[in-house]
Amino acid sequence: MAPSTSPRLAYLGPEGTYTHQAAWDRFRDTVHYTPYASIQDTFNSLSSENPFAVIPLENSTYGSVTESYSVLQSRRFEKDAYVRGVTSLAISHCLTVRKGTKMGDIKRVMSHEQALGQCQGFLSRCLPNAELIRTPSTAAAAQALLNDDERPRESAAICSSICSIAFEDLEILQEGVQDDVSNRTRFMILASSASVPLPRSHESDPSAFRGLLRLSAPQGCRDEGLSVLELLTALDLRVMKIDRRAKICASPFHDEYIVEVTKKRADSTNLVNGISKLTWEKEIQGAIDRVRDLGGEVCVLGLW
Template sequence: MPAIGVAYLGPVGTYTHQAAHQKFGPSAKYVGQDTIKDVFNSLSPTIPFGVVPQENTIFGSVIETYDQLRHSNVGKGLFVVGEVTLGVQHCLLARKGIPLSEIKDVLSHEQALGQCQGFLSKHLPSARQMKMPSTAAAAEAIATSEEYATSAAICSKICTTVFPELDVLEESIQAMNGIDTDSSGLGNRALIRIQHSDGARTSDLLLPLSVIDLGVSRIDRRPSLCGNPFEDMFFIEVFQRSEGSKWGDEVSDAMQRVMKAGWKACLLGIWHC
């Protein structure tokens, strides 16, 4: 049997790569993509799964992912089928043999640099901080470019398996503790995309919400694709308040009520976590 294909937001060694590994294990065939849009576009019978970042606890929702969820193929051929909560542990990596005291520059994605300011100002106060397109790109730069031979990268530990010439100098250097995945709550979930049928600015979002009658854990808002100013799409993540009845039926009934209230509703996915 061929390995299952999984697209993810690359390059090799990103936190999305790590999340994909956590879900699909070592035997899947991982295909890194340059952008979140590319992950969506690459899905096919041979690459049936894609992993994209939805949110991080410091910088919030990932706009590019929600923008892709606006397209009509999501909810038809493509569906959300699961979620992974990853306790992001930033590590400080450097080439083997380079001690902390010799580090001149620290490279990482802007967000990761921001999350590690406490560590950096305490332990590397005079190191220059350089922004890179991703944490994995920072690891690649210090591993492969002589210019950065005495630099460190802030990135995921997985980068040491991708670049064996690198070592971990420090683990878990971010401001916030890692996420306890249990605290994120277990249960049945679904994602519903709703939009007012005529989309005026004064559409009252309470009308569909007041009839949903499911738990609501997230609401995200993006401009719709139709071109009318201030016509929004809302992404409502719902959860089952108490088990017992069939979750699929509960969601389906809720969508019927939303549509009776004059709003369009499309089920983007249903999953258990």
């Protein structure tokens, strides 16, 4: 349990989701966790009383999370939120049971249909006669398992490992039961401002010196594709990812781009001197000035 003075952190719920797992792996017991039913609700919860949130950004198999990118397009994001980092989680499914259950006791396995499909090989080998029951989410499967008082030793759930922490009566019977070990999801760490101190982290950020920008050509430009290329060139930064979105404006078929950038080259001198963050902020400001000099529109959504 986090101390009563610890800050609140919102996440895409319910309790036991992979977003909850990603947040727990990063912050452990340094925050109070609050689940929300949707990505939009999680984002809307940001305030001085609820200063942090974690939402999924992209999956290595299924690509960008559309609802999260819609949040990044929100004009409210410019004043009420800031991306302060990312965290990556290997999607590792666990066969979870009520305490005391053995593999031979299991007659049914519950989970989201995608998780059941991702564990088909394991289920065929180890539980070939088990009934497969679909649930709205992997966390819902864990909750259903917890509430199954009629046949508590005959059911299992495929879910994240945090469910065994969130629900005291559950335990992991076997970890890593998915067929594909390369499936990962990246999550955004949001804050209510760029200056609020982040909680103590229990893992290092593997992608330091990153920035997230919202970029668009001037409205009414006939050759928008060329203009976007010119603006990307003006950034003069390494572009790691681009997500194209339809811009919310009066002009039809006008796009804007969520662009993830990083430094052009490692600066070991600044790193040794401990002033890398300052030089990175200066690089971003220079990129912003160059884009605006061309008449482009740019907004900094986050730096880390």
